[in-house]
Amino acid sequence: MYNKHFDEIVHFTxxxxxxxxxxxxxxxxxxxxxxxxxxxxxxELEKNELGGVTWAENDNHPALNNFIKQARRLSLQxxxxxxxSNDFINTLPGISNWNKCTHKxxxxxxxxxxxxxxxxxxxxxxxTIAAKIxxxxxxxxxxxxxLSTFLAENHNVPVLAVDxxxxxxxGAICRQKKLQKKLTPSPSLVHYVVEEINDGTDYIxxxxxxxxxxxxxxxxxxxxxxxxxxxxDSIIKTFLITKDINILxxxxxxxxxxxxxxNKKMSFSKNAxxxxxxxxxxxxxxxxxxxxLFYRAILQVVLRSLGIHNARVGRGGPLHDFSSYxxxxxxxxxxxxxxIPSREILTxxxxxxxxxxxxxxxxQMLRVHMGLVLEAAIMLDRMIFLQNSNQCSKLAILRLFDPxxxxxxxxxxxxx
Numbered sequence: 001m002y003n004k005h006f007d008e009i010v011h012f013t014x015x016x017x018x019x020x021x022x023x024x025x026x027x028x029x030x031x032x033x034x035x036x037x038x039x040x041x042x043x044e045l046e047k048n049e050l051g052g053v054t055w056a057e058n059d060n061h062p063a064l065n066n067f068i069k070q071a072r073r074l075s076l077q078x079x080x081x082x083x084x085s086n087d088f089i090n091t092l093p094g095i096s097n098w099n100k101c102t103h104k105x106x107x108x109x110x111x112x113x114x115x116x117x118x119x120x121x122x123x124x125x126x127x128t129i130a131a132k133i134x135x136x137x138x139x140x141x142x143x144x145x146x147l148s149t150f151l152a153e154n155h156n157v158p159v160l161a162v163d164x165x166x167x168x169x170x171g172a173i174c175r176q177k178k179l180q181k182k183l184t185p186s187p188s189l190v191h192y193v194v195e196e197i198n199d200g201t202d203y204i205x206x207x208x209x210x211x212x213x214x215x216x217x218x219x220x221x222x223x224x225x226x227x228x229x230x231x232x233d234s235i236i237k238t239f240l241i242t243k244d245i246n247i248l249x250x251x252x253x254x255x256x257x258x259x260x261x262x263n264k265k266m267s268f269s270k271n272a273x274x275x276x277x278x279x280x281x282x283x284x285x286x287x288x289x290x291x292x293l294f295y296r297a298i299l300q301v302v303l304r305s306l307g308i309h310n311a312r313v314g315r316g317g318p319l320h321d322f323s324s325y326x327x328x329x330x331x332x333x334x335x336x337x338x339x340i341p342s343r344e345i346l347t348x349x350x351x352x353x354x355x356x357x358x359x360x361x362x363x364q365m366l367r368v369h370m371g372l373v374l375e376a377a378i379m380l381d382r383m384i385f386l387q388n389s390n391q392c393s394k395l396a397i398l399r400l401f402d403p404x405x406x407x408x409x410x411x412x413x414x415x416x
Contacts, residue, residue, distance in 0.1 A: 001387070002079075002380050002383045002384050002387060003384060005074070005079055005376070005380060006263065006265070006266075006377065006380045006381070006384060007265070008074060009074050009266075009373055009376060009377045009380070010265055010266050010377075012070060012071075012074055012373060013266070013272075013370070013373060013374070013377065015038075016038075016370060018035060018036040019036045019037065019366060019367060019370060020269075020271065020272050020275060020367070020370055020374065021269045021271050021272060022035075022036050022271065023271055024293060024296075024297065024363075024364060024367070025293075025296050025297055025299075025300045026297070026300060027297040027356075027360055027363060028297050028298065028300065028301050028353060028356065029297075029300050029301055029304055032363060033359050033363055036363075037363070037366070038063075040063045041063040041064060041067060044061055044062070044063045044064060045061070045064065045362060048060075048061065053362055055068065055284050055365060055369075056068075057069055057072075067366065067369070068369060071369040071370060071372050071373050072369075072372065074372070074373045074376055075372035075373060075375070075376050076372075076375060076376045076379060076397055076399075076410055077399065079376065079380070079397060083396055083397070083398060083399070084398070084399050085098070085121070085125055085398060085399070085400060086098075088125075088396055088398055088413060089125060089128065089129075091394070092129065092394075092415075095128060095129065095132050095133075098124060098125060098128035099124060099127065099128050099131075099155070100120075100124050101120070101123075101124055101127070101150075101154035101155065102120060111146055113405065114405050114406055115146060117401060117402060117405050117406060118225055118226070118251075118400075118401055118405075118406050119146045119147050119150050119225070120150070121400045121401055122147065122223070122225055122249070122251060122400060122411065123147055123150040123151055123154065123155070124154075124155075125249070125398075125400075126147075126151060126155075126221065126223050126249055127150070127151050127154060127155025127157055128155065129221065129247065129249075130151070130155065130157040130221050131155050131156065131157055133219075134219060135157070135219050135220060135221040135246070135247065136157070136158045136159070136160065136207060136211060136214055136219065136220050136221070137151055137157055137158070137159045137160070137220075137221045137223060138159075138160045138162065138203050138206075138207070138220060138221065138222045138223065138245070139151075139159055139160065139161045139162065139223055139224065139225075140162050140197055140201075140203075140222060140223070140224040140227065140231070140235050140250075141162070141163060141164075141197060141224045141225075141226075141227045141228065141231050141235075142161035142162055142163045142192075142224075143163055143165070143225075145161045145163075145190060145192065146225075147223070147225045148161040148190045149190060151190075152188075152189040152190045156189070157189065158189045158190075158191075158211060158214065159189060159190045159191070160190075160191055160193065160203070160206055160207055160210060160211070161190055161191065161192045161193070162192075162193045162195060162197060162201075162203070162206065163192075163193075163194065163197075164194065164195065164196045164197060165194070191210035191211065193206050193210065197231060197234055197235070198234050199234050199237045199238065200238075201234070201238055203220070203222070203238065203242060203245065204216065204220075204242065204244060207220065216244050217244065218243065218244050218246045218416075219244070219246065220242075220244050220245045220246065220247075221245070221246070221247040221248075221249065222235060222238070222239050222242075222245045222247070222248050222249075222250075223248075223249045223250060224250040224251070225250075225251050226251050226252070226253035226254075226408060227250050227251070227252055227253060228253050228254035228257055229253075229254045229255070229256070229257025229258040230257065230258040230260060232250060232252040232253075232258075232382065232412075233258065233260055233262070233382070235248070235250055236248070236250075236382060236385065236386065236412075239414065240386070240389050240391055245416075246415065246416045247413075247414070247415050247416075248386075248412065248413065248414040248415075249398075249411055249412070249413050249414075250411060250412050251400065251408065251409075251410065251411045251412075252378075252379065252382070252408070252410075252412065253408045254277075255268075255273040255274075255276045255277060255374075255375070255378050256270055256273040256274045256276075256277060258273075261381050262381050262382060262384065262385035263381045263384050263385065266377060266381070268374070268377070268378065272374050273374070273378070275367055275368075275370060275371040275374055276371050276374035276375040276377075276378055277371070277375075277407070277408075278367070278368040278371035278407075279368075279403060279404075279407035280368055280369060280371065280372055280403075281403040281404055281407070282403075282404060282407065283364075283365060283368045284365075285404070288361060289360060289361045289364045289365075290319075291319045291325075292315065292317065292319055292325070293360075293364065294357055294360050295317075295319070295322050295325045295326070296313060296329075297360065298322060298349060298350055298353050299313070299325070299326055299329055301349065301353070302326060302341065302346070302349060303333075306335070306339055308333070308335070311329075311333050312333075313329045313332055313333065314332060317329060317332075321347075321350075322346060322347065322349075322350035323343040323346035323347050323350070326341075326346045327340065327343070327346070375410075379397060379410060379412065382412060383395060383397065383412065386412070386414050391416055392414045392415060392416060393415055393416060394413070394414070394415040395413065395414050395415075396412075396413045397410055397411070397412065397413075398410065398411040398412075398413050
């Protein structure tokens with residue numbers, strides 16, 4: 001049921017491969033405006049002097065309108081199998097509604113607004129399912145175990161929290177002890193394990209070791225909140241080969257940290273995966289591209305003039321003016337002082353290219369819209385793999401979070 005949508009994405013992305021796979025820092029040096037945009041779209045944008053461009057579908061820019069319409073049609077939100085949490089929970093036998101709890105036990109100094117929102121949204125769904133059908137929850141890549149603690153405190157379900165970081169585990173255990181002193185004893189339902197997670201992780205052995213009285217019989221739920229990169233694929237594979245894990249509910253993240261795909265119809269460059277991380281909603285609301293991106297594109301011109309290629313600058317530079325940003329970047333790269341242009345030259349260079357700022361913004365916004373399609377491709381690649389396993393009675397892409405707070409808002413749900 002996912003294949004048709006995926007095939008349409010492959011066709012669309014092939015037509016825009018240059019736009020997808022370019023690197024925005026090369027916008028000026030490689031003349032990306034000309035080399036990466038289809039001629040019809042480029043000429044239409046230039047004809048309108050770039051001033052009247054909006055990112056809502058309209059008839060004033062037919063080529064742009066068609067591009068936006070296609071990108072949104074192929075996004076996850078337009079996928080026929082994408083549903084919201086209410087619709088999903090109502091399809092489960094014996095669960096007609098779900099318990100919405102708020103995180104009463106974690107104070108603001110322990111958790112930021114973004115994480116709080118994510119934990120409550122995902123935790124209420126998992127907690128309701130696990131409590132109603134008596135499942136033990138395995139929180140893979142638990143980090144500081146905010147989700148695990150929420151499930152124990154608010155839904156009274158047992159949780160095995162697994163993470164590879166001893167530091168995160170120590171912090172979670174320390175917070176658990178504080179909660180036990182001040183609040184209820186339910187955090188003792190959480191057991192922490194420090195272990196690297198991979199395709200061969202033996203969750204059953206961990207459950208038997210830490211929950212000795214738990215009678216394992218296809219009653220384990222495997223979850224993960226923002227499982228990074230290859231961790232998502234490892235969790236999916238383990239779910240399929242472990243008969244006693246009957247439910248999977250994970251929210252993938254950090255698409256750029258893996259090169260693996262299950263479906264060989266499409267491969268993703270690192271630039272494409274980075275693009276899939278972008279947030280259309282945030283970009284449209286902000287109405288500008290961060291100064292650091294435009295500064296970096298102009299810096300690329302300066303670096304090329306100095307014979308420097310493939311420089312890694314990173315983030316965190318001053319953004320009040322280009323010359324300050326450039327001097328910060330030179331210090332990061334380690335350029336000899338005598339080779340560094342003066343502030344006057346740097347300011348003049350910026351002024352020479354400043355007129356490209358509008359084109360730069362529009363170009364990046366086009367790429368951000370492609371990110372919608374690429375995210376759909378990455379997620380559907382995993383859904384097709386689950387579908388082809390012939391082990392799942394229910395499969396869904398679940399829309400969970402407010403995209404302004406948490407752009408990686410989609411969960412993969414699978415039930416054997």
